[in-house]
Amino acid sequence: DTAVSQTPKYLVTQMGNDKSIKCEQNLGHDTMYWYKQDSKKFLKIMFSYNNKELIINETVPNRFSPKSPDKAHLNLHINSLELGDSAVYFCASSRTSGYFGELFFGEGSRLTVL
């Protein structure tokens, strides 16, 4: 029973398309995140949500739109995909208190834009 699950795990698409990645956590955590690991292997935070409220929004193009229908789900929608969006996207979750910094990551979704 996977704690943080993402779908799809692999996504290959053409430039200009719109795609979504879904994330669900069954840990009862209040906070969820999207991280991006680019070709240089850096893991960088994109967004975080706490109880469906946007907390962190890094300098991410507004083509990226996160949506949190409830605190167990955080989806990422990407419009007008560009070559530079190719990366591995990781969803993560954490408790708001008591486990500061300890993130539970999903397996990642590898997006390839052709």
Added chain:
Amino acid sequence: DQQVKQNSPSLSVQEGRISILNCDYTNSMFDYFLWYKKYPAEGPTFLISISSIKDKNEDGRFTVFLNKSAKHLSLHIVPSQPGDSAVYFCAASQGGSEKLVFGKGTKLTVNP
């Protein structure tokens, strides 16, 4: 601007010996540091952390050392086991922020 640097992309160690992974940071406001471990095709998993009020934290075979004056931390694994072979990420945060800043990772290979 890399605030967290792991200058060794890879490290190879014999089973049973000590593995030492290093991490440097530039932001003196960072006050909480973590190590994550990542196997291929999996997400990173939390390994160990240390607050800036401490200089050492130990958990079984894993010990993290923090040298604030040098802005340097290291992860010691002893004894190293083949199952420890993975990519290790150093991460840091400041002031209670939930935003973690990660290094590029060091790939550790433990040879039997």
